[in-house]
Amino acid sequence: MTDRYQQFTNSGVGRALVKRLGLPNPTPLRRHRAGDPALDGPALLRSAPGGRLAEAVGAVCKAAGIEVLTAAGPKTYGALVFDATGIASVSQLRELYDFFNPVLRAVGTCGRVIVLGTPPERIADADELIAQRALEGFVRSVGKELVRGATAQLVYVEPGAEEQIGSTLRFLLSGKSAYVDAQVIRIGIYGGHVVEPEDWTAPLAGKVALVTGASRGIGAAIAEVLSRDGAHVVALDIPAQGDELAAVANRVGGSTLQLDITGGDAPARLVEYLRSRHGGVDIVVHNAGITRDKKLANMKDAAWDAVLSVNLSSQLRVNDALLADGILREGGRIIGVSSIAGIAGNTGQTNYATSKAGVIGMVDAYAPLLAPRGITINAVAPGFIETKMTAAVPLFIREAGRRMNSLSQGGLPVDVAETIAWYANPASGGVNGNVVRVCGQSLLGA
Numbered sequence: 001m002t003d004r005y006q007q008f009t010n011s012g013v014g015r016a017l018v019k020r021l022g023l024p025n026p027t028p029l030r031r032h033r034a035g036d037p038a039l040d041g042p043a044l045l046r047s048a049p050g051g052r053l054a055e056a057v058g059a060v061c062k063a064a065g066i067e068v069l070t071a072a073g074p075k076t077y078g079a080l081v082f083d084a085t086g087i088a089s090v091s092q093l094r095e096l097y098d099f100f101n102p103v104l105r106a107v108g109t110c111g112r113v114i115v116l117g118t119p120p121e122r123i124a125d126a127d128e129l130i131a132q133r134a135l136e137g138f139v140r141s142v143g144k145e146l147v148r149g150a151t152a153q154l155v156y157v158e159p160g161a162e163e164q165i166g167s168t169l170r171f172l173l174s175g176k177s178a179y180v181d182a183q184v185i186r187i188g189i190y191g192g193h194v195v196e197p198e199d200w201t202a203p204l205a206g207k208v209a210l211v212t213g214a215s216r217g218i219g220a221a222i223a224e225v226l227s228r229d230g231a232h233v234v235a236l237d238i239p240a241q242g243d244e245l246a247a248v249a250n251r252v253g254g255s256t257l258q259l260d261i262t263g264g265d266a267p268a269r270l271v272e273y274l275r276s277r278h279g280g281v282d283i284v285v286h287n288a289g290i291t292r293d294k295k296l297a298n299m300k301d302a303a304w305d306a307v308l309s310v311n312l313s314s315q316l317r318v319n320d321a322l323l324a325d326g327i328l329r330e331g332g333r334i335i336g337v338s339s340i341a342g343i344a345g346n347t348g349q350t351n352y353a354t355s356k357a358g359v360i361g362m363v364d365a366y367a368p369l370l371a372p373r374g375i376t377i378n379a380v381a382p383g384f385i386e387t388k389m390t391a392a393v394p395l396f397i398r399e400a401g402r403r404m405n406s407l408s409q410g411g412l413p414v415d416v417a418e419t420i421a422w423y424a425n426p427a428s429g430g431v432n433g434n435v436v437r438v439c440g441q442s443l444l445g446a
């Protein structure tokens with residue numbers, strides 16, 4: 001699982017060769033470590049005239065211990081934050097140029113660029129809608145231009161949802177979002193109930209989280225991060241993974257549930273388990289997933305059926321069971337794990353990509369239905385993540401997957417887990433119906 005190329009480029013000889021030959025030069029990403037400041041440097045905050053978010057952004061940064069500057073000065077910044085909600089016409093887009101042009105070079109290593117806007121689909125005025133939609137092209141291009149591990153994101157905030165941005169800004173303005181790049185996030189589209197955690201280092205205290213496929217890889221990292229954030233984790237996997245599952249559960253002080261989620265009685269057994277042991281569940285992460293790759297013309301029907309069953313239909317049956325009985329408590333969170341293959345498609349993965357695009361459909365369909373119950377549903381779409389699965393990919397394809405993104409490296413399971421923990425946070429009540437890629441701005445499906 002080691003990225004030897006990245007180790008090489010950080011050696012003396014490697015650095016020289018990279019420079020001479022113009023090779024990709026991945027910067028080691030700054031990830032969250034307990035006790036570290038959120039950012040390496042102050043945030044420069046600017047608002048286009050008429051913006052409605054500067055005050056809320058300032059308050060969030062202050063609470064998160066981030067120094068906010070409103071006038072340019074220092075040589076490097078931890079972040080540049082621009083409130084573009086006041087931009088109502090194409091000519092006003094010039095505000096973006098005027099703010100970013102003089103300061104973009106001063107974004108520090110693993111720094112952040114955040115642009116805030118209004119969801120275009122909620123705007124009646126044509127000029128304003130066009131200008132707000134244009135922000136997407138700007139941010140996606142800035143993401144590609146930034147160097148040294150810095151990232152750019154666009155956050156569309158529904159009018160009235162100004163007080164719901166806290167958990168999202170804290171996530172984006174920290175090492176927790178290290179491998180999230182050039183994403184468009186929507187807040188408050190379906191309303192949302194924000195509960196500020198008493199302790200931001202343990203926002204999930206008192207919560208019960210179910211993580212499927214938790215015995216290894218990304219699932220094990222999700223269990224670790226949710227437990228770090230205070231949740232009791234119920235780690236679920238198939239009986240054949242029993243030993244590994246027990247090791248993960250022991251590590252995080254959680255409990256194990258050996259269950260094949262595709263079994264006909266699996267939803268009922270799950271409901272019974274959660275009801276009898278915990279009285280319910282607060283967070284459900286549908287992480288279990290399989291691949292059975294073959295080009296469609298050569299694919300056996302069993303391979304099609306198995307992938308659709310694990311990756312999609314079993315999840316829908318579990319959701320139905322948890323929701324019907326009220327086992328998923330008010331304020332609950334359902335979190336899907338899609339894939340960039342579900343967005344871009346992939347040769348040999350018609351079954352997998354269909355299932356993963358279906359996960360996005362699950363988010364679209366359920367978000368408005370669950371909002372009145374205070375429940376949110378969102379998904380992550382990982383790109384190339386360093387796991388046993390990707391280590392088994394042939395070298396050339398593996399190198400292509402690893403490098404073909406704006407950060408020139410693969411992500412780590414913890415990057416996916418941190419994004420899931422952001423969705424799970426009680427303060428993320430306004431984050432509903434989102435699919436965020438954890439892919440370093442992969443060129444696939446861009």
Ligand code: NAD
Nearest residue numbers: 213217218237238260261287288289339382384385387389
């Ligand atoms: P993995 O194979 O290491 O882990 C998946 C886990 O799911 C395994 O422990 C497996 O036993 C479990 N599982 C499979 N079928 C099950 C069933 N019927 N019931 C219960 N558990 C079952 O895979 P990973 O790389 O950690 O991937 C985790 C998720 O992330 C998957 O949904 C995968 O599709 C998705 N994903 C991974 C990547 C990547 O680069 N690794 C990229 C995009 C998406």
